[in-house]
């Protein structure tokens with residue numbers, strides 16, 4: 001069965017798209033730790049990040065780099081954290097999180113509740 005991220009990539013489930021190419025898709029996390037919190041996923045469906053083949057893993061880092069630069073530019077954060085964790089969705093993904101302090105990347109913190117308008121506004125700025 002396709003993962004929720006594969007359904008998002010296929011457009012069967014809506015998402016706030018930030019970037020896409022032939023092999024990767026970036027979209028806003030629906031439960032963000034900060035405005036601009038983005039997920040980067042390979043279109044190839046593989047559960048565990050370190051089970052990705054070398055080419056896909058390397059390409060994902062390069063794709064994420066472009067998105068991270070955009071997040072930094074648009075949010076004005078000090079750095080963008082790159083986090084691979086979580087067991088919820090069996091589809092490899094990188095969290096890109098705008099960071100001004102290490103506390104900003106604490107996944108135990110309450111997530112932001114953004115309106116659809118806020119999500120759309122952020123996504124369109126990051127997609128520019």
Ligand code: 5GP
Nearest residue numbers: 004015027028029030031085086087088089
């Ligand atoms: P993890 O596997 O990293 O624990 O969790 C997956 C991440 O994907 C979570 O941060 C969660 O908020 C996000 N997520 C789960 N389902 C959806 C969805 O349907 N849409 C979006 N945009 N994000 C999702």
